[in-house]
Amino acid sequence: MSYIISLTLTLFAFWLLLSGLFTPFLIGSGLCSALAAVFVARRMDVVDRESHPIHLGARVLAYWPWLFKEIVKSAWDVSRIIVNPRLPISPTLIRVKTTQKTAVGVVTYANSITLTPGTISVDVKQGEILVHALTCEGAAGLQSGEMDRRVTRFEGAD
């Protein structure tokens, strides 16, 4: 039930954001559209914790700043490699263990790996991700497992 309420509010807020006009008619039709969309989504059985993970809630605020810091750091490293005339790359393929229990957790980890420049998740299997890294330092940094631990903490025990 909380997922339905939260999805309705999210869709309604999105409508208000895109319209930017606050006449009673437009607010009313926005509410009706949100309710209709939620009704269809419920009939399709896609309103659950996987498609709409509100239970992660506040933990996003702890994870994203760290992720942004990592993105800026590795984007800076990759930029320095690109402008270096010798192009000092050492492409590596490695397998990284995952300790997440849920699909949302593994997707978050794989996407975080891809989002940080210098590492791309190529293939996701049970319990491990095949990663292409631009440098062997980047591969070693990933294998130290700090991102894995943080994503597992972000995913939570439930």
Next chain:
Amino acid sequence: MTAIVDIASWACLVCGGIFCVIGTLGLVRMPDFFTRMHAASVTDTLGAGLILAGLVMQAGFTLIAVKLLIIGLLILFTSPTATHALAKAAFVRGVKPVLAANRSESSNP
């Protein structure tokens, strides 16, 4: 006050532009498919992120700023998904990545 915001926003826009150019330069310089994708990800993380941050500062506290943040959120979720789809498609189709071990062998026979 507006002058400070203007300077900060232009600094973000210019830096974002520079990172976009660096990413594009990397796309040309890198030797193979997978390493080119690493260069491209500089453009759509730091390049796009800084440009959006600069535009948000120009917009101030308006609906436009929120819309720009939503665009940022969209990029945050779609860009890694698209990159992963591309990498996986190439890998499954048998594109062999150039690896450091093979590269040093071929350059020093």
